[in-house]
Amino acid sequence: MTRADTAVVDIDGTLVDTNYQHALAWFRAFRRFDVTLPVWRLHRAIGMGGDQLVPAVAGDRFEDEHGDEARAAWKDEFEPLLPEIQPFGGVRELLTAFRDAGLKVVLASSGAPEHVDAYLDLFDGRELADAWTTSEDVDRTKPDPDLISVALERVDGNVGIVIGDSVWDFRAAGRAGQAGYAIRTGGFSEGELRESGARDVFDSLPELDQALDRLLS
Structure with missing residues (x-):
């Protein structure tokens, strides 16, 4: 080689x-849309970007209807955790x-x-x-x-x-x-x-x- x-x-x-803070922020973001996903499942998707993660864990229909809003919600939830990183x-x-x-x-x-x-x-x-x-x-x-x-x-x-x-x-x-x-x-x-x-x-x-x-x- x-x-x-x-x-x-x-x-x-x-x-x-950062991975566990990311998982928690995604959990809280999805809860804004009355969607409850197990944190362990969200953790398994961390490492994907938000464009890939949302449909992977919540489905294509959710992505089509709420994808951009969910990513904005994740950002809102994650930024207060930044001082912990x-x-x-x-x-x-x-x-x-x-x-x-x-x-x-x-x-x-x-x-x-x-x-x-x-x-x-x-x-x-x-x-x-x-x-x-x-x-x-x-x-x-x-x-x-x-x-x-x-x-x-x-x-x-x-x-x-x-x-x-x-x-x-x-x-x-x-x-x-x-x-x-x-x-x-x-x-x-x-x-x-x-x-x-x-x-x-x-x-x-x-x-x-x-x-x-x-x-x-």
Whole structure:
């Protein structure tokens, strides 16, 4: 395999601990429409963008009738939780290790621009990454491959390693023809992550950092 020249790193759930806040915000958003969905089911869909998540969990009819309103409601519910969000341990060290290994670093998010800005502030992301993405950069989010393709284009990358936490990250990576490596911080099992296409699975960012030389060899 041609050596990777770019690390495409998911933010939500991979670099910052957000997945359970996202699930709770979606639960509250759907309740505004008298729709009660189990939080565990919502958690399983976290990692998709809102364009994909709403029909996946509530159906196409709900999407047609309330999709945009539901996404607006989710944003209203999620933003008060932003002050609770914290980065995972080892974020700065891992991003620095990617750059020291000669990789360009793109932080790939389909989150709202203002949310991505808040996350970047938590770990000095603007200084550690060559570029990043937001929801404004793609029409369709994961598991479609568009976000990964845009991330590579942003830095003129050819071959990427995709780092993520959800099955949707690796389905997208596979469709984009890129290798994926998983962190279990999103709450998915090792088996699920491997089945979705992850080549290896790590329990934490520092564990991935320690294995980086092997992954890039």
